[in-house]
Amino acid sequence: GENVEQHPSTLSVQEGDSAVIKCTYSDSASNYFPWYKQELGKGPQLIIDIRSNVGEKKDQRIAVTLNKTAKHFSLHITETQPEDSAVYFCAASPSSGSARQLTFGSGTQLTVLP
């Protein structure tokens, strides 16, 4: 089955700096890669996703890149703000029809220091 590894487990950045979180996956059939943000006391919320037919996607200060050959994808947050502090999860989904749908990484605790 799919295995997703996420690094780093914790990340501290100064406000205004950029943050990068990286994930690798094992199943070459995976074709959908969402990123979730979990704030304290809440459930994970989808913030951006990318499909295997594109290499990069951007939404304001957030971007995701995908390298299918190397089987890795990354989340980039620019101009970080204190409200970006949260736990971030990457995930990968194999081709449609899979029972489980998503395999999650182990999470990254991002702290933005004022």
Added chain:
Amino acid sequence: EADIYQTPRYLVIGTGKKITLECSQTMGHDKMYWYQQDPGMELHLIHYSYGVNSTEKGDLSSESTVSRIRTEHFPLTLESARPSHTSQYLCASSNRGAQQETQYFGPGTRLLVL
């Protein structure tokens, strides 16, 4: 914002008690999931359902059981709670269709078994 609800949000209960964690979604989604989230942040899939009368066990072995009698409702039951069941439980749902991989999470139930 996703329309998926979990009750109770917090529960403190003694060992040996039977408990049911409620999860409801108003999006008409076919697929629903239960995750257990440990203090180290990682999400572990414990149950999922394709639709009414369909339930499957996930990656992490769990003493809990689930039922899916109605599309919108996916309760999780522990017949006899133990301190080892202390955790956060997250419910999620996804649709069958073009965006079938995207899972939407509820706010979670934090369970403490004394």
